Amino acid sequence: MPKLPNAEIITIGDELLYGQVIDTNSAFLGQELGKLGIRVRQITSVSDRADEIVTALDLARTRADVVLTTGGLGPTKDDLTKHILTEYFGTELVLHEASLRDVEAIFARFNRPMLEVNRQQAYLPATCVPIRNLVGTAPGMWFEDRGTVFVSMPGVPFEMKRMMTDTVLPRLARHFQVPPIEHVVVQTVGLGESFLAEKIADWEAALPPNMKLAYLPSLGAVRLRLTGQADGQPDLRGRMLALLPALREKLGNHIFAETDIPxxxxxxxxxxxxxxxxxxxxxxxxxxxxxxxxxxxxxxxxxxxxxxxxxxxxxxxxxxxxxxxxxxxxxxxxxxxxxxxxxxxxxxxxxxxxxxxxxxxxxxxxxxxxxxxxxxxxxxxxxxxxxxxxxxxxxxxxxxxxxxxxxxxxxxxxxxxxxxxxx
Amino acid sequence: MPKLPNAEIITIGDELLYGQVIDTNSAFLGQELGKLGIRVRQITSVSDRADEIVTALDLARTRADVVLTTGGLGPTKDDLTKHILTEYFGTELVLHEASLRDVEAIFARFNRPMLEVNRQQAYLPATCVPIRNLVGTAPGMWFEDRGTVFVSMPGVPFEMKRMMTDTVLPRLARHFQVPPIEHVVVQTVGLGESFLAEKIADWEAALPPNMKLAYLPSLGAVRLRLTGQADGQPDLRGRMLALLPALREKLGNHIFAETDIPxxxxxxxxxxxxxxxxxxxxxxxxxxxxxxxxxxxxxxxxxxxxxxxxxxxxxxxxxxxxxxxxxxxxxxxxxxxxxxxxxxxxxxxxxxxxxxxxxxxxxxxxxxxxxxxxxxxxxxxxxxxxxxxxxxxxxxxxxxxxxxxxxxxxxxxxxxxxxxxxx
The missing domain is CATH 3.90.950.20 (CinA-like)
Known part of the structure; x- marks a missing residue:
């Protein structure tokens, strides 16, 4: 079974350091990578300054197999990420026709004139694999450089999320041959985390070695996420679901859903x-x-x-x-x-x-x-x-x-x- | 005038990397430090592992004059920050009587028996200045080591905020002899950030060199924060307020408040x-x-x-x-x-x-x-x-x-x- 890769996240933007914006992207990325079995080792927020971004990239690649960045891809002159990556990987910007058509389609949809700065967004580093952005004007970029994967995505949460779900996660799973992983969510309400943990301690202790339980608490409720890693035996999901009746017996009507809904x-x-x-x-x-x-x-x-x-x-x-x-x-x-x-x-x-x-x-x-x-x-x-x-x-x-x-x-x-x- | 210090923030906890918790502490710290004129250069989120925390401390001190950490101060065995800092600064844990009384008071207030693990929370590194926690059981710690200030605070937002406001910010201002700084907030609604910027471009361009304007946008509204740094002339605040009539004239009834209220x-x-x-x-x-x-x-x-x-x-x-x-x-x-x-x-x-x-x-x-x-x-x-x-x-x-x-x-x-x- 291939070793699971490590990831690092770099979020870029002065607004994060000034505290004007709360970084919600990293939590989304941590959750989604976790579902693939990829561990996030570090999250770093840096300014829009080129030297600080380059230092962060240099350090991240020493620790991680995949480095994901968000931010700095907008059309204004503050947004430097694309130019910094072009120089970092020793390449040059070239017009990417498919991305230009995507950008044009966005402006057509909103019935607004496209500016030259937006056209510039379709120029991408020659060595990257462009990642389509169907809901915004900045394409993402996938680089492979000396054994490390670098993914650059916009900072706008709904653009980043769409790109991640549609393209980046499936591509990461293929690239790293991530073994199949399954999740089963059981949501409880009305029991504090420590009481809950005590109630199901025996059940949790008896889980097979390829299954792990995470407690995800929020106000008055705790989401339980059981993660199973493929172990060569058939029907992983079936075996996970077979553990639920015993959990239901312990938690009774504290369980309000067995899917991920509020x-x-x-x-x-x-x-x-x-x-x-x-x-x-x-x-x-x-x-x-x-x-x-x-x-x-x-x-x-x-x-x-x-x-x-x-x-x-x-x-x-x-x-x-x-x-x-x-x-x-x-x-x-x-x-x-x-x-x-x-x-x-x-x-x-x-x-x-x-x-x-x-x-x-x-x-x-x-x-x-x-x-x-x-x-x-x-x-x-x-x-x-x-x-x-x-x-x-x-x-x-x-x-x-x-x-x-x-x-x-x-x-x-x-x-x-x-x-x-x-x- | 002394040079303004640089800060770095390190938030500690596996739950941040897994995406179970969104890091809201960093934005609060960035905002509050910004009000003192202290720039945050980087925010790093690391796991609860000792080696990763030590590496983050080593790197942060090369770039910053003050390093603030949150998290890892709880009573359980996952919470290692205090022990790591004790070793990092080559000191030992000693009982801090005043902190013990604070912890005892917390338990008395909630009428619950105090456990030995809670008593342990009053043992602090001998070389630190303890920071009182009036709303939780984990005291904070202030270290000065080879020219860098290190501050360790709990990860629970309301405990951290109270400690920051009551103790850490005033102490930072004294320690770094931060020049007096003033803020004036003007809140607008109904104008997008770029339209707003265009409307007040002349006014902003004419600001004296010791005053800076920040745009803090949220859904449908933009908060304007004017920050003035002392310049040796009297009545800084009065001179800032004297700029407002011209701003009001440009923004008219888009201004809904001149204080920081929703x-x-x-x-x-x-x-x-x-x-x-x-x-x-x-x-x-x-x-x-x-x-x-x-x-x-x-x-x-x-x-x-x-x-x-x-x-x-x-x-x-x-x-x-x-x-x-x-x-x-x-x-x-x-x-x-x-x-x-x-x-x-x-x-x-x-x-x-x-x-x-x-x-x-x-x-x-x-x-x-x-x-x-x-x-x-x-x-x-x-x-x-x-x-x-x-x-x-x-x-x-x-x-x-x-x-x-x-x-x-x-x-x-x-x-x-x-x-x-x-x-």
Whole structure:
């Protein structure tokens, strides 16, 4: 089995060093290379200065089999990467006809006149293999030089991602004869990383040597990625999937998906499969639950609408919450959040509804109900369920956590597929 | 005047190379160091392996006067930074009593038992100046070694930020006798970076040599940061502020703030100053406008609520949009978005209201109304204004752009402060 190559990433641009732009490209590249089994040894961000770029290339090639760069391919005079690479590899710029046609097509599509600086973008170093850019004007470049592969891509994330997926990853797999690798993703919610790790420690310890488990935590959720490397035995994927029933048994309903989709999409698919419509009544989350649900393309199949009732008067007038309930229990209470969910369901005419009421902070807490106290509710035709959670890591994260928790409450409360919650 | 120092940043952790975590620390550090006039020459992300960390330190000190590292200070055995630095600087770990008291205080605050691994965190290299961590268990470390300053901080962003702001930045300013520097921020919306640059080219060209302008673009908005370096003349800040009237004249009402606050906070302050309440009626933005408005602490002073009317039936029942209007013009139309804004104002009982209706994509476009077509409206007691925009860079960015545009419409449409829009 060939040795797996090492990679290094060089991101180019003064804006990265000044902190004007957060480098999200490197994380994408690290993830995608990791899926091929290629380890990223180092990520370096350098300025647009030629000497600093050349030094970074010189050092990277001593450590890595493949060096990927992003940035510095724009049409302006600040963007020097192409010229630096041309000199670095001792070659010259020549017109690349196919790239010129691609650039022309981009301008034709947007119905804008092409400038000479854009035409210049189709001049590429003679020794490179050009990489097509179907969504921007700067082609990528693939060089092989004294045993090292160099790939230069634009810094614009969506151009780089398209180029990487369409061309660079398949070519790297071929070039390095990367052994086939398989991934199985299992997504969990409601268990912290260390609790999760403890729960599945035996299962993880018993994995065969060609399979590895990665924990990818985010707010309130942990993605598990099982990676299997080919070991000469047949049906690698089948053998990986055969390990899942034991994992499911340990994690139960903490698993919300066995594909790489966010929680809001997973619950959307549950609603669509059941033919149920949904609405929300939101106080503390201020519309964020509705935003998450509608961030999924095609969510109009099941999402009808939402009533954001920040003010108690709106809770009363638009959701039918009782003024006496508000007076007796306060807005952040089980009684109110239940009435909100039931009111949303009725006023929006949906099969199910979610509701949130809490104290996102930084102000508004009391000894009784400190900042981070949230009441959540789910209502359908047969039942209304409420749940209280506490979480305080600042206003923004509190809102996000409460949103994730109420979507999880929906997931756990929906009726089975053949037993509609609608009347 | 002393020469300004160069900095390098080293972020440590396998999770950065695997792409499990996006490195946001470097951008924060780049911005904060930039405000002191310290230029970041390079950012390097390395694994948790000792040899790779040592190599990165060796290289960084050849190029920089100050090397800042984040990460690898946790209590587990993966976190090696402290041990590596101890060996790198030829010293030994000793118990630091003040740090132990800080760690003990953290555990007391969360009412949890302190483990031996946490006690170990108060052992620090004998030659370092410890940096207090008031919000976590890992102290930072400041070393001076053969003319270079090394600062080691935790990787947890909010711990690192607090340490940087409270201790490291002031100490760097003293250590390097950084000349006083002043910043003035002017925030604009509705002008692309290149148009903006063209509009103010003369003004920028006429800046005195000790002042520099940075363009910090984000979706639909550009932050301008004017940085002035002390030049021996009195009242640097006053001279910078004296340049603003000419800038205001060129940019007019594209300027939404002259402090570093987001657009949603700027419009919130306009509402609060006028004593006006607001609500929203949202179709395509799905609650995101409400979310933005309520992401501002204290927004309950002016934000009452929102009706997210994804479904046309909800537009009719809860916002009073006419079924014949919907049939004649379609949901994405001037007529409907006006009725939505007026309906929201009435049903939510607010002084002003915003409305959005559009096609966020990826599906739902027609030749007549392609994906990215948005109608926006503003309503108060005296007028209703509608505006159409086109923007298509994918569902998520489309929603964000439409939200920013409707908040800007609000900003431009509010009555002057002494002329309330309320009845």
């Amino acid at each position: 929680l809001e999409q997973a619950v959307g698919e549950l609603l669509a499969a059941r033919g149920l419509t949904i609405g929300t009544a939101e106080s503390c989350t201020g519309g964020y639950v509705a935003h998450k649900l509608t961030s999924v393309a095609g969510s109009s199949r099941y999402f009808r609408g939402s009533i954001v009732a920040y003010d108690n008067a709106v809770k009363t007038s638009l959701l039918g919450v009782g003024t006496e309930t508000l007076a007796a229990h306060g807005a952040v209470s089980e009684a109110v959040v239940r009435q909100m969910a039931e009111g949303a369901r009725q006023r929006l005419g949906t099969d199910v509804a979610l509701a949130t009421s809490g104290i996102a902070g930084p102000d508004g807490g009391t000894p009784d109900k400190p900042v981070g106290t949230f009441w959540l509710a789910y209502a359908d035709a047969h039942q209304t369920l409420a749940r209280q959670i506490s979480f305080n890591r600042g206003r923004q994260l509190n809102i996000e956590y409460a949103t994730s928790a109420v979507l999880n409450l929906l997931r756990l409360s929906l009726p089975p597929e053949n037993n509609s919650a609608a009347e | 657009l949603e906070q700027a419009v919130g302050e306009l509402l609060a100053a006028r004593g006006l309440t607001i609500g929203t009626a949202e179709s395509c933005t799905g609650g995101y406008v409400a979310h933005k408005l309520t992401s501002v602490a204290g927004s309950s002073r002016y934000f009452r609520g929102s009706i997210v009317a994804y479904d046309n039936a909800v537009k009719t029942s809860l916002l009073g949009v006419g079924t014949e209007t919907l049939a004649a013009h379609g949901a994405v139309s001037e007529a409907v978005v006006r009725q939505m804004a007026e309906g929201a104002r009435q049903r939510l009982g607010t002084d002003v209201a915003l409305a959005t209706s559009g096609i966020a994509g990826p599906d739902g476009g027609t030749p007549d109304k392609p994906v990215g077509t948005f109608w926006l409206a503003y309503a108060d007691a005296h007028q209703t204004l509608a505006r159409q925009i086109s923007f298509n860079r994918g569902r998520q960015l489309n929603i964000e752009y439409a939200t920013s545009a409707v908040l800007n419409l609000l900003r431009l449409s509010l009555p002057p402060e002494n002329n309330s829009a309320a009845e």
